[in-house]
Amino acid sequence: MSRVGKSIIKLPAGVQVSIDAANVVTVKGPKGELKQELKEGFGYNLENGELTVTRPTDGKQDRALHGLYRSLINNMAIGVSTGHTVKQELVGVGYKVSNQGNIVEFSLGHSHRIVLEVPQEIKVTTETVKGQNPSVSMESADKQLLGQIAAKIRSFRKPEPYKGKGIRFAGEVLRRKAGKSASK
Numbered sequence: 001m002s003r004v005g006k007s008i009i010k011l012p013a014g015v016q017v018s019i020d021a022a023n024v025v026t027v028k029g030p031k032g033e034l035k036q037e038l039k040e041g042f043g044y045n046l047e048n049g050e051l052t053v054t055r056p057t058d059g060k061q062d063r064a065l066h067g068l069y070r071s072l073i074n075n076m077a078i079g080v081s082t083g084h085t086v087k088q089e090l091v092g093v094g095y096k097v098s099n100q101g102n103i104v105e106f107s108l109g110h111s112h113r114i115v116l117e118v119p120q121e122i123k124v125t126t127e128t129v130k131g132q133n134p135s136v137s138m139e140s141a142d143k144q145l146l147g148q149i150a151a152k153i154r155s156f157r158k159p160e161p162y163k164g165k166g167i168r169f170a171g172e173v174l175r176r177k178a179g180k181s182a183s184k
Contacts, residue, residue, distance in 0.1 A: 005066030029080025079141035
């Protein structure tokens with residue numbers, strides 16, 4: 001049995017989980033409501049604020065999805081109770097970021113500015129402090145959507161290994177390479 005799939009999900013206070021006849025799990029909490037569709041046959045047992053996901057068979061596909069569904073439901077429960085946050089830093093001379101509502105504008109050394117419209121489910125804040133790298137902070141209940149947007153932002157200018165310039169996650173350690181060696 002899957003080690004991830006059989007572990008128990010402890011539901012935070014104020015979080016309600018329900019599943020309908022079409023196998024759609026709905027998780028409600030103070031920060032919102034999230035839904036996830038499960039494959040036919042998967043179910044759950046809810047006892048004393050603890051949730052376990054059950055699978056229909058021991059087939060290879062069902063075993064693979066067992067841990068996935070458990071992780072998705074756990075991330076949904078955490079998201080609707082406390083939320084998820086991602087912080088990214090722009091490392092490079094002249095790199096800038098600003099936002100107006102959910103429209104974020106990047107200046108990353110290209111010949112043009114990059115404008116990204118972030119979905120309404122994500123709250124975006126940008127910060128520019130003298131002496132520090134500009135940063136983008138995002139907060140949402142939906143961890144999947146948050147990760148997709150963070151990956152999209154990182155793809156605008158991936159960190160390069162020689163000077164370390166680019167967009168990186170806060171606290172991320174990059175493996176740096178030595179440049180060319182001058183030879184005589």
